[in-house]
Amino acid sequence: MWTTRKLLTLAAIGLFVFASNPACRLIQGVQNPGSANPPGPGPRVSREGTLTLLGGDPPTLDPATTGDATSATYIVEIFSGLLTLDRDLRVVPDLAERWEVSPDGRTYTFSIRRDAKFHDGKQVRASDFKYSWERAANPRTLSPTADTYLGDIVGVSDMLAGRAQQISGVRVIDDWTLQVTIDEPKSYFLAKLTYPTSFVVDRENIERGGRTWTDRPNGTGPFKLREWRKGQNIILERNENWYRGAPSLLRVNYILSGGSPITMYENDEIDATVFGILDAERILDPSPNNRLYREVVRDKDGQPGVAMLSTFYITFNVTKPPFDDVKIRQAMNYAVDKDRLISVVLRNMDIRADGILPPGMPGYNPQLRGYRFDPATARRLVAESRYPDLSRFDITLTTVGAGANPARYIQALTEMWKTHIGLDAKIEQVEWATFLDDQFAKKYTFFEGPGWIADYPDPQNFLDILFYSKSKQNHTGYANPEVDRLLLQARVERDQNTRLRIYQQVEQMIMDDAVWIPLFHEKQFWLVKPWVKGFVVAPMIIPTLQYISIER
């Protein structure tokens, strides 16, 4: 006998099952065609011509508000700017086919390509760049990076401060010509224009799309955003109208839901993945039956792994005892056996850092005088310093961690200091958000930060930003008038060779002052399936998907 209650129960179960079916959209509401984040199960993406990778949810897909690596990874493929970086990190033309620099080095005149188009086929004009940059400099846009990447342009700081409605240093000469005036002749200005903040956006797209315009962005890059299901996946598809011709890849599917990368790679769920020290022993075993070893990406010398433009280091606050004595800082540098650290603890997966600039960075100096492991000199320096008895100090080394044991190399470091110079440093691990908060408030005396990764391939991005006394990113309290003078000189030096020599001189001075203990330059290790051709592991975030093809 079917009672009403039983029928209702059955109906409810049926409805639930029906709603759970990926093919059903009845309960999920009519899909908003303007939304790239429809609810419900993720799509099954065809693997034909598709590259599948693990990715992260980007905080934004708006070039103007990009400030993090995750967002930039997608944005450099969907959007583009006047200039870009090629695989060798050279600044090359992108939407600008050429440019001229005025004799005083302050005015750049860019000629925009006639075949540069947005994804919807609309022509890109000089006025689009003016709009995009003024939007980035508008305080209401909340760009965290407009000051850094556009701040050299005359009038940007006025606009950011709300004192102007336009950027006075940007002029539209005609549809194809854009003139930009900067405050001083800075040769690294062009390198800054390769960062997403200066990329071009479509005014109509933004005004029509409102708050969530990035769910359907109309970019100019080699790939278009087809779908973004937050927490599930981002699907890019190739831009058939791209001025350099459609890329070979049909689609790129980024899985955002996490998981074990190596397991997913071995199960053929993803086509490429980065791997770390925990999996290195198994993957880097060169025995003939180890298939994974043959799939490791190699550098130009045929060695596994690719060097990144990054430096990991220990930082002192040089205004606080005992680190206000240069001899103590030097002693701590001499007390570190980096070769052992790299070979034993880091399993040779990183490159020893003797200085601040990473290999591959213009101005990198292989002859730099760093600090070789020398415990006797370290002890002598401590004895000569104002603090010959380090045991009376209560020193804490702050590091980012999630509550498990601190990184093994940090433990090894503290052991070396204790053994060689009698400095007993406690390790305090703080969670990432807390670390940022306290670093910002300059609370730390002695810390291991997240490392410094290049934003653009120029030594100014390291030396000026981190060590100029008035820099907002100078967390060390270091202020050396001679270093400041040279940094200001390098900013406006027109001759590249002279400029790089100045930076090498500055780097040596900073190293002599032992403001940091440089530890290592990171190498990235990737596994790539044999059917993926042209995969590029770049030392920093640049557009790379255009070079890849799938040949199964």
Add this chain to the structure above:
Amino acid sequence: MPQKSASTIIIRRLLWLPVLLILISLTVFLFGTYGPGDPVLVRLGSKANPEAVERIRAELGLDRPLHEQYLRYLWNVIQGDFGESTYFQGQLVTDLIAGRLLVSLQLGVAATIIVFAVGIPLGVITAALQGRVWDRLIVSLTLIPESVPVFIIIPVLYFIFVRQLKWFPASGWDGLFSPSAVLPLIVLSIGGIAGVVRQVRTNTLEVLHNDFVRTARAKGLPPSTILRRHVLRNSLLPTWTMVGFVIASLPAGSIIVEGLMGIPGIGGLAWESIFRRDYPVIMAITLLGATLYVIGNLIVDIGYPLIDPRIRY
């Protein structure tokens, strides 16, 4: 003592709900404000420009006095506006949650059904076979999920079914009726099944020793009829209280399971939002979880008189 009607109980509970939610929201808000970490800095990272940080803090209203921030938040929530995520620029919290709610609901409802559909028969079987091998085996097995935490169970299941056997994908979500849902459902329901099995077994054994069961046997009724008509009705009543517990524990369970297994549900979002210090999202999910908890208990209270007419309020 005068008896209250079920509707009075329900109304009273529902009237308490807003008060409870205000208390919870205030607690989360205070923890968020006084706890370490700044959502703007987390979004901008270690290269944050101080002027940009200040501008963005002001735009998000994070530079306002605490009471003003809270009251504004409350006023907006009353109007159904949970604000914008501090991490995902320009994204409304409601949109973020809506996109993930269905996944969690499917998992939650399916896990609840599995818990009772598997737990009740097993509990009855073990009671009926008291002292035999099957009884001992099943009861021993129920101790495993009760004593081993999920963050141990998950890697073990992964090793067996994903790495070795390659039966299921390592991560992601393809819908409830796909291989991607199997492991999460096992992990979500395994603890509940163990609890229900032991509860039903204990209750059933208790009822089996009652006089009215002996009388039924003496009358010559077949065992299946005795079990269905006399034993189950009486032994399932205490089990009904577990429905509330199972429903109420789902949000907490799903945070761990979705966070560790890469399921794009509310739990996964909560897990990520905690690390991102995305307080508007954390607040909204906490309020949602609290509402679920209250509703779960309400369902239990409403269900009692339906199962056993002798129970009145």
